[in-house]
Amino acid sequence: MAFNPPSAEQVETIMMLTGLDRAVVITALNSKNNDVEAVTNEYFDSPDKFTQKYAWDESVFSSNREGDTNSAPNNTAPPSFVIHPADDNQILYGSEPNSFYAAGAPSRPPSRATTRSPLSRVIDLTAAEYTTNAPSNRQEEEAQLQRAINESLSASGVQSPQGLPAPPPLPQQSGITGGDAVLFGPANRPDYDPNEWAMVRLQNRDPDPEAALRARAPTAPVFLRCRITDWGFHRLGAVLVILHAIPAARNALLQVGSTPEYGYGSNQEWWKGEPILPPAQQAAKEAAQGNYYAVNSYPPWTDELHRLIAFLDSTDRTYGTADILADAKYTEKSLPGDSEQDFFRSYQDAYDAVQEPGSTSSALIMTAEVMPILDNAPVSTSRFVLLDADCPKETLTKTSNLYSIWDLLFYMQIGTPNEDLEAARMALITEASDVITFRFGGSGSVREPFLPKPIEVPETFYIDRYMAVHKQQVLEIQMKMSEVSAALQQNAEKEAALTRHVQSNNKIWDRRVMIKAAIRRCQARITQVKNAAFWRDHTEAHDNGGEDYYLPEHSGEPKLWPQEAKVVAHYETKIQQLEESLAYIDRVMNVVILPERQALQEAYANLCSLLTGPSDDPKWNATHKYTLRGVVSDQNTVFVRRREPVLMEMDETSSPTDQWWKISCLPDENNVVLSGITTYDVVMREACGTGCKPILIFATDKALDEDPVPLSDALKTFVKFDNRHFKQELSQAEQQQSSPKRLKTSVSLDSLATNHMENGVPRVGVETTERLARVSLDSSSPKSPEMQERPRAPLIARPGAAHPISLVHDEGNGAEYGPMDSTRNESGMI
Structure with a gap:
């Protein structure tokens, strides 16, 4: 060619x-x-x-043999490094000697022996044979040991005694040797006392604030903190605080088990986590002589549960712990590391053990059935107290509120094809409990983030969407949701076919983005051709003496050559075709696909709202109402909704008001426990936000209106003794801190912070008071008309006050304490 x-x-x-x-x-x-x-x-x-x-x-002709064009000047070789520094007074070629010894730390500690380190002989390996002078027999070993002892004594200035001659080597023995000789080796059982060698558990616990800072104010809630910091930490104490504030749940926990014959015992360190064992179990433990695996070291589960309920009722302390209850179990059927699930399973087993035929159901146990969509016969029945939402995080990204999460748990998989409806199943509640405990994340670690985005949790929750009595309505909702979901899927497929472009490497592009990018490229090329023509005209005019000048933003049209005009026409035609394609895509999206999708989404949202509240239509009217009573965010923080007593009855229709409280333990601030009034918005932001793993507890009005059962005499005695131990702590702390100068100091609660400063104690209480004042007096906190008309009360509850106020600070940092509130009834409830 x-x-x-x-x-x-x-x-x-x-x-x-x-x-x-x-x-x-x-x-x-x-x-x-x-x-x-x-x-x-x-x-x-x-x-x-x-x-x-x-x-x-031309750069390839000036590069070095490696092809590097940026070679070092003068072809300098790379620097060399000495990894191990040379010994003192040693000269090495290419290594500069140190100017003085203190310039840097030595590579190894100096030795008193005159023998140099084997590392220093590395340079002599080529000149002489290297030997380690290791002893070859027992005699040489004894001689070298004696030499090392003498050199060590002489170097330290101690007069060396006359060296003894090296002992002769041991003669060879044969036959059976004597067994009376003392041999070096591991200790045998006859050689030591087991009590001196037994395993001792370390009490690695954080210190508690002084007794005066742990006194409970009259109307403040009590907290059960978790003292465990390793893998066994739990949120059981925070759950019990919420359940105790619900009368029906409190009564249900007290009614399992029976009063033990020994009473409930007493231990001044029980509130810290030391168990109280029955006398027989305590005697067996002492007889085991430290063998912790020979006997059960935990008290009966129901006994410890009753102690905690009584403690929450009438204690004078700010906080206790539920660590003993987390370790104790009613039965051995449990999952390791899941203290919350173990607790509720133990309660269910304890309730079943004392249940009588014909007795009413528990306020905590719920019953549900699993049944096919197209059949009324249940496949299985389950009873549970704790409902787990162990859903994949990818699924939770598509949910918006609590109802959508319950739909994932109870409803069939939405979007199931019609041919698979025979295998689809749903779950329905056949017997609802008065108290519902709902947990996110299952049995996973609390420290692992769970919620991918904030979840909307309503204060009033209806479970009619999941009740068996509304089975026909629930089935109708699911079938329509499945149809709408299938239509939404088809709508998404239409959009994908219109807007998606898949390359040969399976990379997906949006056609609209590609078209707009192509239009910009064509316009840029047209501009380049015209600018080149403008510049050519400017050059020709300048050469011919004309006055035309070149500007990049010239508004006119240049004189194009035929080849240039052909290129410009080609790109203009291409731009017109691309704009028509883009207009067609936008027209189909705005006229067909988007309106259809919006209508389907509105229909789906309408289906999701059915049976979630009161309705004028009796078919869709929800009646099973629950209110949110508490949220547990982590083991050190709990949000509880408490019913405050009516201090002033304006009329006969006055009812108790609810108030949200935040109780938290601050490990970074000397384990101080703070409690203060908060709002529902703060609860949602801090406990149900992104990364949280909350526990939600709901209750019916019936559970809140139930009368609390009084404590037994044995439990009253237990709490009385525990309060007496605490009073002894207060008196002992006061005696230890008392002095002639302090006796003249005011002992009122107003001057307690000043007294602390005089004795070298930080003013933690004043800081906490200011913090709680900022929290409670926030303008965002809702105030009833009665509270707005009432004159402002002091921030601190004082002993002898006529009416204790709702804002108190009772924990760690606070120093205010006083007598028990007169409004507390016999059972300890407010």
Whole structure:
């Protein structure tokens, strides 16, 4: 095939369009068979790549043998390094000696022996044979040991005694040797007392604040903190605080088990986590002599549960702990590390053990059935107290509120094809409990983030969408939701077919984005051609003495050569085609797909709202109402909704008001327990936000209106003794801190912070008072008309006050304490 060089017109055209050198343009045209358009497109696709491909590169002739063009000046060799420094007074070629010893730390500690380290002989390996002078027999070993002792004594200035001669080697023995000789080896059982070698458990616990800072204010709630910091930490104490504030749940916990014959015992360290065992169990433990695995070291589960309920009722302390209850179990059927699930299973087993035929159901146990969609016969029945939402995080990203999460648990998989409806199943509640405990994340670690986004939790929750009595309505909802979900899927497929472009490597692109990018590229190439023509006109006018000048933003049209006009026309036609394609996509999306999707989404939202509240239509009227009573965010924080007593009855229709409280333990601040009034918005933001793993507890009005059962005499005695132990702590702390100077100091609660400063104790209480004042007096906190009309009460509850106020600070940092509230009834409830 004959070679045809490019014409001068072709070369000039490309040079005008690109501004490249003539040699580069000729090389590119030769490689493209003199195709001007192909060369132009290749240049505008990537100018740098085009120049690198066709331009002459002189750098390869100036590079070194490795191909590196940026070689070091004067061809300097890379620096050498000495990994192990040389010993003192040793000269090595290429290594500068140290100017003084203190310039850096030695590579190894100095030795008193005159023998140099084997590392220092590395440079002599080629000159002489290297030996380690290791002893070859017992006599040499004894001689070297004696030599080392003498050199050590002489170096330390101690007079060395006369060295004894080396002992002769041991003679060879044969036969049976005597067994009376003392041999070195592991200790045997006859050689030591087991009590001296038994395993001792370390009490690695954080210190508690002083007794005066742990006194409970009259109306403040009590907290059960978790003292465990390793893998066994739990949120059981926070759950019990919420359940105790619900009368029906409190009564249900007290009614399992029976009063033990020994009473409930007493231990002044029980509130810290030391168990109280029955006398027989305590005697067996002492007889085991430290063998912790020989006997059960935990008290009966129901006994410890009753102690905690009584403690929450009438204690004078700010906080206790539920660590003993978390370790104790009613039965051995439990999952390791899931203290919350173990607790509720133990309660269910304890309730079943005392249940009598014909007795009413528990306020905590719920019953549900699993049944096919197209059949009324239940497949299985389960009873549970704790409902787990162990859903994948990817699924939770598609949910918006609590009802959508319950739909995932109880309803069939929405979007099931019609041919799979026979295998689809749903769960319905056949017997609802008065108290519902709902947990996110299952039995996973609390420290692991769970919620991918905030979840909307309503204060009033209806479970009619999941009741068996509404089975027909629930089935109708699910079938329609399945149809709407299938229609939404088809709508998404229409949009994908219209807007998606899949490349050969399975990479997906949006057609609209690609079209807009192509239009911009075509416009840029047209601009480049016209700018080159403008510049050519300017050059010709300047050479001919004309006055025309070049401006990049010239509004007129340049004089195009035929080849340039052909290129511009080609790109203008391409732009018109792309704009028509983009207009068609937008028209179909705005007229067909988006309106259809909006209508389907509204229909789906309407289906999700059925049976979630009161309705004028009796078919869709929800009646099973629950209110949110508490949220547990972690083991150190609990939000509880308490019913405050009516201090002033304006009329006969006055009812108790609910108030949200935040109780938290601060490990970074000396384990201080703080409690203060908060709002529902704060609860949702801090406990149900992104990354949280909350526990939600709901209760019916019936559970809240139930009368609390009084404590037994044995439990009253237990709490009385525990309060007496605490009073002894207060008196002992006061005696230890008392002095002649302190006796003259005011002992009122107002001056307690000043007294602390005089004795070197930080003013923690004042800081806590200011903090709680900021929390409670926030303008965002709701106030009833009665509270707005009432004059402002003091911030601190004082002993002897006529009416204790709702804002108290009772914990760690606070120093205010006083007598028990007169409004507390016999059972300890407010």
